[in-house]
Amino acid sequence: MSLRKILRYGSLAVIVLGTTWLLRPPPEERHADAGKAAKGTREDARFVLKIAPGSSYLPGTQPFGLDLTLHGLSDVVADFEQRYPDTKIEIINVPGVREYLVTQLSSGQAPDIINVNVEDVWTDVQKGWYVPLDQFLEAPNPFVVEQGDPSLPGSKEWWDMFTYQGISRGKAAPDNLNYCLTYDMIETGIYYNRTLFKTWGVEPPQTWEEFLAILQRAKQEGKIPLLMNLSNFNDWCTDLFFDQLYYDLLPGIDLIQDPVREQYLQGYLDWDEIAFLFRKGFFHADDVRYREVWRLMHDLKQYTNRDMMGTDLLREFVTGNAAMLWSVSAIGFRLQADRDLGFEWGVFYLPRFTKQTTPYASSVDMCVIGGSGTQLEITCSAIGDTDPNLSMAERMEKSERLQRAVAFLQFLCLPENYARIVNEYPCMLPNIKGVAALPVLKPFEEILARRYTTTKWVYTFDLRFGEIQSRMLGLFLADGVSEDEYLRWEEDNIRAATENLLRRKSVDMDKLEHIWEGKAAIRATYRDLPPEPGRDAR
């Protein structure tokens, strides 16, 4: 062999070996794989369940800034598999997009247990894609029962194990069935640069006016006063502002007190109520409160980052370019772990509107708009061992696979297992009694103690409604469309969504009309209610 060939093949071999060495798995993974191999293989198992827990607990993930590779969930899975040797749990990562959900669920290929926002689930419950969990939640958790202490939460009802009862039970779908296990909690707050606040001699605000004054000060100082993106405006801001302006009206417009959810949600306006109120003239361009929601939001926009879609909010905050950042509790640990952060930070919640902000202010504290974080649903894949022609109830009764999936969820809720997963790092707030929140999340625990929002607009109607509202709000806030034109879009959008809702779901409008009439005396005490279409303005 010539020297030239030796050099050519030799260098190729070096490249191949070098690449192989570079791509080798990290030590933990190699160790974990070895452990798994010792416990048996997929082929041995009678039940192979797939769980897509979302990104927060995905084993192998390295949370930003922490010298830690997540393994809590895989450890608990290993314990479960040891207890049930005929079961293999596969933890998978799936795209968090609706396109994935629709295609996988309709083809019966979705993971057995999946983390999906329950409001997305509500849209599809009539299709039999998700399994209602009520009968299991209302029964004891067998893993608690076997501990032999009847005073333990969960020994009578699995439900009792959850800390945030209102939010957890409030996730029942409009058919009054609960498809969602609210595994943990997430909340939003305003992260602020405490060092800057000290320099300026200001404290976290108590009213909206104080808040505006700080925003103005920050702007004068050349800082971005408040970092937020379009999604924050469309989702959080809309609900908070709406609640601030309509809370006072609830006794006269909250028509249905849901027997299951009312005690927890206290006046929540469901989609059927929103649709009915729209037909009564609410949420039109001439509903002054509704107009006020968007006007106030437009006022706030002048203090936020100019580009609502392309700005890296966290980067702007940590580099000290901004005074405040409105974000979720799950980034607190990143700030805490950032050793190069050159300032102190704190968290406060948005302060309430006053009559000075708007004459329609209810003058109550801002409500909760966060709530459920990881929301675990059992999909139709878990009843895939039964005849699809049977009813859901029959399939649930016959499915052994479902029993095992439910057992796994019950096992995940045991405090000792739960703490290993949720408190592996301070990302999400615990929702199981006996497991305390980690210190960095404490401010959000206080926020979560507030009452729940009046409604969640982005989840009220169908997804088309949400998409159009988000787009047009973005355009309105960027001054691409006037307030009147925006409100015309909004009105058309709600009208189309209402018609679609009434066509698809059997809403008893006569019943709502009857209750509406019964509350006429209460409404007579309110001022500036919108004129009812087809009637003289009041």
Place this chain on the structure above:
Amino acid sequence: MNWRLRSTFTCYTIVLPSLVLLFTFVYLPVVWAFSKSLYEFEVGSPARFVGLSNYTEYLFSDPTCWPSLLNMLLLTLFAVVVRLTFPLVVARLIYALPSERGRHFYRILFLIPIVVPGVAVQLIWMGLIYGDRGLLNELLRLVGLGGWAAGWLSEPHTALAAVAMVGFPFIGGFEVLVYYAGFASIPTSVNEAALLEGCVGVRKFLLIDIPMVLSQVKLILILTIIGGVQSFQNVFILTRGQPGFVTNVPGLWMYLNAFSFQRMGYACAIGVLLFLVILVLTVINLKYFKSAEQLQGKAS
């Protein structure tokens, strides 16, 4: 069975699997889409026959329809103009290089970027160039024009132009190669005749070269029109049609209706309408836009 019949049978047998696959994965979905466009159809729910109402809703009730079609038209027109000029000029310049080694080098140079996936290109433009701290804004700040810095993709008056400008300077390797092949196939006698007649430089480019590569121009034109009408991935990645519907195109609305809103019948109707638009434009192109061969045939 005689030899000729057996040979024919063998040929058809060999072609059959391809035909089956073509029919299953290309023609059948098209027929299915036509059929479903007449239904209100949501994945996982029973379909309901609604006749042409999906079509009438899109054309006459959907406020996104006409602005989206206008966006599509503008983006396609822009793409046609830039793909018919910039690569053509570059291909001609390469063809004019005296050494074959130099021509080879530049062909390769312009062809290499073709291996970069379109998605990566869009993401690079979105983050590194148009981003708040991207190249464009930072350059403006550097020269003291920080006030002009903008959210190029998120502001209503810049978003559509920003989408159109992705890919600047619009010298696609594929187009350059196609045009170059056209220039290379011009007979030497034509070039010599032009030289004898004193037709050189820009004059030759306009009067001799371009007419001689009309077949290639026609191909690029058809492909650009079809791509412009069908494609939405660039808008999907860069802006998702936002802000508002300022950069929305029908293809994106079709996709969102199908997979986000689960209005499959409606999405199929939009798809059928796009198919008709492409069909009409392609027929017009084939009928009225003459290739070099056709022009030569006419002349002789």
